[in-house]
Amino acid sequence: MTRLPSETPALQVAVLQGAGAAGAVAVNLAALEAACAGSAAAGDALLVTPELWLTGFNIGNDARRLACTRDAPEIAALRDMAGRHRLALCVGYPERDGDAVYNAAVLIDGTGAVLGHYRKHRLSGDYENATFNRGDGTDLVAPVGGIRTGVLICYDMEFPENVRRLALAGVKLLLVPTALSLEFAFVAEKLVPTRAFENGIFVAYADLCGVERGKRYAGQSCIVGPDGADLARAGAGPATVRARVEPARFSHLDDRLPYLRDLAAG
Numbered sequence: 001m002t003r004l005p006s007e008t009p010a011l012q013v014a015v016l017q018g019a020g021a022a023g024a025v026a027v028n029l030a031a032l033e034a035a036c037a038g039s040a041a042a043g044d045a046l047l048v049t050p051e052l053w054l055t056g057f058n059i060g061n062d063a064r065r066l067a068c069t070r071d072a073p074e075i076a077a078l079r080d081m082a083g084r085h086r087l088a089l090c091v092g093y094p095e096r097d098g099d100a101v102y103n104a105a106v107l108i109d110g111t112g113a114v115l116g117h118y119r120k121h122r123l124s125g126d127y128e129n130a131t132f133n134r135g136d137g138t139d140l141v142a143p144v145g146g147i148r149t150g151v152l153i154c155y156d157m158e159f160p161e162n163v164r165r166l167a168l169a170g171v172k173l174l175l176v177p178t179a180l181s182l183e184f185a186f187v188a189e190k191l192v193p194t195r196a197f198e199n200g201i202f203v204a205y206a207d208l209c210g211v212e213r214g215k216r217y218a219g220q221s222c223i224v225g226p227d228g229a230d231l232a233r234a235g236a237g238p239a240t241v242r243a244r245v246e247p248a249r250f251s252h253l254d255d256r257l258p259y260l261r262d263l264a265a266g
Contacts, residue, residue, distance in 0.1 A: 013048070015241050016048065016240050018053075019238060028055065047088070056212060082110060092153065102132055148173070149174075154177070176204065188220035192222060196224040200226040231244075
């Protein structure tokens with residue numbers, strides 16, 4: 001492999017795939033702590049969790065009770081975890097804002113500083129629409145390790161316009177916490193690589209696995225390169241997969257797959 005200059009941004013990214021514990025915040029925080037320790041030992045710079053990892057996804061009316069504000073102790077615990085392990089985190093959680101509850105994710109850098117929060121804009125199915133308020137579509141874009149990074153949650157990524165908008169804003173790495181059901185496994189298998197390929201970006205896709213209160217998840221968490229090929233992919237069970245994100249390694253694709261450039265040309 002061609003050696004890149006030392007100043008070229010590169011980031012080792014890990015994706016956590018786990019079953020989680022529905023409604024048990026302390027259990028999920030402990031599992032994340034263990035995952036952070038493993039990631040730090042492996043040299044990861046960023047760890048991405050599945051959707052609503054903090055509380056579990058399929059938690060029904062408990063979502064309102066378990067939702068927390070941005071300054072809650074649970075978020076402080078995530079910040080502490082990131083700072084102690086010198087590891088950036090993207091963690092899904094239910095966010096409370098007044099009377100509203102959002103399906104959200106927080107992005108924290110390796111010093112424990114919050115880079116931003118994202119609220120899921122496209123809610124999927126009766127459960128989500130009955131439980132959560134819809135985010136206003138404000139994007140979260142921030143540098144992580146020198147790489148311009150964006151966040152979408154699950155169903156948001158299935159709308160090509162959302163990913164294209166972030167790519168046009170210069171995002172090179174897209175983080176997607178998700179809770180993908182087994183019957184929609186083709187999203188992880190086919191759609192994630194397509195989104196990466198058509199936008200020339202890296203996608204880190206973090207799914208739950210196993211069965212949670214009757215809901216069976218697809219697993220297949222993955223990190224996909226700008227050429228649409230897997231850099232790492234999990235199976236059906238608990239796993240942490242990791243890959244090195246090196247935008248310069250794929251710079252030749254700007255000529256081979258010039259979608260964004262040709263789009264800008266009108």
